[in-house]
Amino acid sequence: EAQVTQNPRYLITVTGKKLTVTCSQNMNHEYMSWYRQDPGLGLRQIYYSMNVEVTDKGDVPEGYKVSRKEKRNFPLILESPSPNQTSLYFCASRRSSYNEQFFGPGTRLTVL
Amino acid sequence: TQLLEQSPQFLSIQEGENLTVYCNSSSVFSSLQWYRQEPGEGPVLLVTVVTGGEVKKLKRLTFQFGDARKDSSLHITAAQPGDTGLYLCAGNNAGNMLTFGGGTRLMVKP
Numbered sequence: 001e002a003q004v005t006q007n008p009r010y011l012i013t014v015t016g017k018k019l020t021v022t023c024s025q026n027m028n029h030e031y032m033s034w035y036r037q038d039p040g041l042g043l044r045q046i047y048y049s050m051n052v053e054v055t056d057k058g059d060v061p062e063g064y065k066v067s068r069k070e071k072r073n074f075p076l077i078l079e080s081p082s083p084n085q086t087s088l089y090f091c092a093s094r095r096s097s098y099n100e101q102f103f104g105p106g107t108r109l110t111v112l
Numbered sequence: 113t114q115l116l117e118q119s120p121q122f123l124s125i126q127e128g129e130n131l132t133v134y135c136n137s138s139s140v141f142s143s144l145q146w147y148r149q150e151p152g153e154g155p156v157l158l159v160t161v162v163t164g165g166e167v168k169k170l171k172r173l174t175f176q177f178g179d180a181r182k183d184s185s186l187h188i189t190a191a192q193p194g195d196t197g198l199y200l201c202a203g204n205n206a207g208n209m210l211t212f213g214g215g216t217r218l219m220v221k222p
Binding site for chain 2: 004033035040041042043044045048058059090092100101103104105106
Protein backbone atom coordinates (compact mmCIF):
# COMPACT_ATOMS: atom_id res chain seq x y z
CA GLU A 1 0.00 0.00 0.00
CA ALA A 2 1.31 3.44 -1.02
CA GLN A 3 1.72 5.52 2.09
CA VAL A 4 3.62 8.04 4.17
CA THR A 5 4.39 6.92 7.70
CA GLN A 6 5.40 9.05 10.67
CA ASN A 7 6.64 8.11 14.10
CA PRO A 8 5.81 8.73 16.82
CA ARG A 9 2.13 9.69 16.45
CA TYR A 10 2.08 11.35 19.86
CA LEU A 11 4.94 12.80 21.88
CA ILE A 12 5.11 14.76 25.13
CA THR A 13 8.51 16.11 25.99
CA VAL A 14 10.21 18.87 27.97
CA THR A 15 11.94 22.04 26.86
CA GLY A 16 15.43 21.49 25.55
CA LYS A 17 15.33 17.71 25.10
CA LYS A 18 16.35 16.88 21.54
CA LEU A 19 13.87 14.83 19.55
CA THR A 20 13.46 13.38 16.06
CA VAL A 21 10.25 12.66 14.22
CA THR A 22 10.74 10.13 11.46
CA CYS A 23 9.02 10.15 8.09
CA SER A 24 9.15 7.50 5.41
CA GLN A 25 7.42 7.09 2.04
CA ASN A 26 7.26 4.02 -0.19
CA MET A 27 6.22 5.73 -3.45
CA ASN A 28 9.69 6.70 -4.70
CA HIS A 29 8.67 10.37 -4.61
CA GLU A 30 11.28 13.06 -5.18
CA TYR A 31 9.59 15.79 -3.15
CA MET A 32 9.09 15.59 0.62
CA SER A 33 7.93 18.28 3.03
CA TRP A 34 7.27 18.94 6.68
CA TYR A 35 4.36 21.08 7.82
CA ARG A 36 3.02 22.22 11.14
CA GLN A 37 -0.68 22.80 11.64
CA ASP A 38 -1.96 25.25 14.23
CA PRO A 39 -5.58 26.38 14.78
CA GLY A 40 -6.53 29.21 12.45
CA LEU A 41 -3.15 29.18 10.70
CA GLY A 42 -3.65 26.25 8.38
CA LEU A 43 -0.62 24.26 7.32
CA ARG A 44 2.71 26.05 7.27
CA GLN A 45 5.69 24.55 5.52
CA ILE A 46 8.77 24.06 7.70
CA TYR A 47 11.24 22.50 5.25
CA TYR A 48 11.06 20.70 1.96
CA SER A 49 13.34 18.50 -0.07
CA MET A 50 13.44 18.07 -3.83
CA ASN A 51 15.70 15.04 -3.78
CA VAL A 52 18.43 13.30 -1.82
CA GLU A 53 20.78 15.81 -0.18
CA VAL A 54 18.67 18.75 -1.47
CA THR A 55 16.68 20.61 1.18
CA ASP A 56 15.37 24.14 1.52
CA LYS A 57 13.60 26.28 4.09
CA GLY A 58 9.88 26.77 4.04
CA ASP A 59 7.92 29.51 5.78
CA VAL A 60 8.74 28.60 9.41
CA PRO A 61 12.15 26.84 9.59
CA GLU A 62 13.44 28.39 12.83
CA GLY A 63 14.16 25.77 15.49
CA TYR A 64 14.01 22.82 13.09
CA LYS A 65 16.51 20.77 11.10
CA VAL A 66 16.00 18.14 8.42
CA SER A 67 18.10 15.72 6.45
CA ARG A 68 17.54 13.68 3.29
CA LYS A 69 20.20 11.00 3.11
CA GLU A 70 17.90 8.49 1.42
CA LYS A 71 15.04 9.10 -0.97
CA ARG A 72 12.42 7.44 1.22
CA ASN A 73 13.28 9.09 4.57
CA PHE A 74 12.99 12.71 5.69
CA PRO A 75 13.38 13.08 9.47
CA LEU A 76 12.50 16.28 11.32
CA ILE A 77 14.87 17.20 14.14
CA LEU A 78 14.20 19.58 17.00
CA GLU A 79 17.57 20.19 18.64
CA SER A 80 16.19 22.15 21.59
CA PRO A 81 12.39 22.09 21.59
CA SER A 82 10.46 24.98 23.09
CA PRO A 83 6.77 25.27 24.08
CA ASN A 84 5.97 27.32 20.96
CA GLN A 85 6.79 24.22 18.92
CA THR A 86 3.82 22.43 20.42
CA SER A 87 1.80 21.61 17.33
CA LEU A 88 0.49 18.96 14.94
CA TYR A 89 3.17 17.99 12.43
CA PHE A 90 2.62 16.44 9.02
CA CYS A 91 5.09 14.91 6.63
CA ALA A 92 4.12 14.78 2.96
CA SER A 93 5.54 13.54 -0.31
CA ARG A 94 4.79 14.03 -4.03
CA ARG A 95 6.33 13.00 -7.32
CA SER A 96 6.82 16.51 -8.68
CA SER A 97 5.83 20.07 -7.84
CA TYR A 98 2.49 19.71 -9.64
CA ASN A 99 1.39 16.32 -8.44
CA GLU A 100 -0.87 15.26 -5.61
CA GLN A 101 0.71 15.55 -2.22
CA PHE A 102 0.31 12.53 0.07
CA PHE A 103 0.26 13.26 3.78
CA GLY A 104 1.25 11.12 6.70
CA PRO A 105 -1.13 10.61 9.65
CA GLY A 106 0.42 13.40 11.73
CA THR A 107 2.48 13.66 14.92
CA ARG A 108 1.00 15.56 17.83
CA LEU A 109 3.88 17.11 19.78
CA THR A 110 3.57 18.77 23.17
CA VAL A 111 6.58 20.57 24.64
CA LEU A 112 6.24 21.36 28.33
CA THR B 113 5.39 34.61 1.39
CA GLN B 114 2.24 34.29 -0.71
CA LEU B 115 -0.91 34.37 1.34
CA LEU B 116 -4.13 32.48 0.74
CA GLU B 117 -7.21 33.60 2.64
CA GLN B 118 -10.12 31.26 3.02
CA SER B 119 -13.63 32.25 3.96
CA PRO B 120 -15.63 31.50 5.89
CA GLN B 121 -13.47 30.01 8.65
CA PHE B 122 -16.41 28.09 10.10
CA LEU B 123 -19.66 26.97 8.53
CA SER B 124 -22.48 25.04 10.17
CA ILE B 125 -25.40 24.09 7.95
CA GLN B 126 -28.29 21.63 7.73
CA GLU B 127 -28.22 18.60 5.50
CA GLY B 128 -29.48 19.44 2.01
CA GLU B 129 -28.27 23.05 1.96
CA ASN B 130 -25.81 24.43 -0.57
CA LEU B 131 -22.59 26.23 0.36
CA THR B 132 -19.60 27.95 -1.18
CA VAL B 133 -16.10 28.26 0.26
CA TYR B 134 -13.73 30.90 -1.09
CA CYS B 135 -9.97 30.98 -1.41
CA ASN B 136 -8.42 34.34 -2.32
CA SER B 137 -4.95 35.72 -2.88
CA SER B 138 -3.27 38.76 -4.35
CA SER B 139 -0.70 36.44 -5.92
CA VAL B 140 -0.92 34.36 -9.06
CA PHE B 141 -0.58 30.60 -8.73
CA SER B 142 0.39 28.13 -11.43
CA SER B 143 -2.08 25.65 -9.96
CA LEU B 144 -4.36 25.34 -6.98
CA GLN B 145 -5.39 22.31 -5.00
CA TRP B 146 -8.25 21.60 -2.63
CA TYR B 147 -7.82 19.14 0.22
CA ARG B 148 -10.18 17.73 2.81
CA GLN B 149 -8.99 16.75 6.26
CA GLU B 150 -10.83 14.66 8.82
CA PRO B 151 -9.98 14.59 12.54
CA GLY B 152 -6.87 12.58 13.33
CA GLU B 153 -5.81 12.27 9.70
CA GLY B 154 -3.73 14.09 7.16
CA PRO B 155 -5.30 16.13 4.35
CA VAL B 156 -6.42 14.22 1.25
CA LEU B 157 -6.43 15.78 -2.21
CA LEU B 158 -9.82 16.47 -3.78
CA VAL B 159 -8.84 18.27 -6.97
CA THR B 160 -6.14 20.24 -8.76
CA VAL B 161 -7.06 23.14 -11.05
CA VAL B 162 -4.48 24.50 -13.43
CA THR B 163 -6.06 26.71 -16.09
CA GLY B 164 -7.58 30.12 -15.39
CA GLY B 165 -11.38 29.84 -15.50
CA GLU B 166 -11.25 26.06 -15.17
CA VAL B 167 -14.24 24.34 -13.58
CA LYS B 168 -14.05 20.79 -12.25
CA LYS B 169 -16.84 18.70 -10.80
CA LEU B 170 -16.53 15.85 -8.34
CA LYS B 171 -20.04 14.49 -7.72
CA ARG B 172 -21.75 17.23 -5.67
CA LEU B 173 -18.57 19.35 -5.41
CA THR B 174 -17.76 22.01 -8.00
CA PHE B 175 -14.36 23.68 -8.05
CA GLN B 176 -13.52 26.83 -9.98
CA PHE B 177 -10.19 28.52 -10.60
CA GLY B 178 -10.39 32.27 -11.18
CA ASP B 179 -9.59 33.68 -14.60
CA ALA B 180 -6.52 35.44 -13.21
CA ARG B 181 -5.46 32.33 -11.23
CA LYS B 182 -5.52 34.29 -7.97
CA ASP B 183 -8.65 32.81 -6.44
CA SER B 184 -10.76 29.69 -6.31
CA SER B 185 -14.08 28.51 -4.97
CA LEU B 186 -15.57 25.24 -3.82
CA HIS B 187 -19.33 24.82 -4.08
CA ILE B 188 -21.13 21.89 -2.47
CA THR B 189 -24.67 21.09 -3.56
CA ALA B 190 -27.09 19.39 -1.18
CA ALA B 191 -24.54 18.95 1.59
CA GLN B 192 -24.55 15.71 3.56
CA PRO B 193 -23.20 14.87 7.02
CA GLY B 194 -20.38 12.95 5.33
CA ASP B 195 -19.12 16.25 3.89
CA THR B 196 -18.20 17.41 7.41
CA GLY B 197 -14.51 18.21 7.69
CA LEU B 198 -11.78 20.80 7.24
CA TYR B 199 -11.40 22.06 3.67
CA LEU B 200 -8.03 23.49 2.70
CA CYS B 201 -6.95 25.26 -0.45
CA ALA B 202 -3.28 25.26 -1.44
CA GLY B 203 -1.59 27.31 -4.13
CA ASN B 204 1.42 26.12 -6.08
CA ASN B 205 3.79 28.74 -7.43
CA ALA B 206 6.40 28.20 -10.11
CA GLY B 207 8.80 26.96 -7.48
CA ASN B 208 8.44 24.15 -5.02
CA MET B 209 6.43 25.76 -2.28
CA LEU B 210 2.82 24.83 -1.63
CA THR B 211 1.06 27.59 0.32
CA PHE B 212 -2.01 26.60 2.30
CA GLY B 213 -4.99 28.69 3.29
CA GLY B 214 -6.20 28.76 6.90
CA GLY B 215 -8.98 26.28 6.21
CA THR B 216 -12.76 26.20 6.40
CA ARG B 217 -14.27 23.97 9.02
CA LEU B 218 -17.60 22.63 7.75
CA MET B 219 -20.21 20.90 9.86
CA VAL B 220 -23.28 19.45 8.21
CA LYS B 221 -26.04 18.55 10.65
CA PRO B 222 -28.50 15.75 9.88
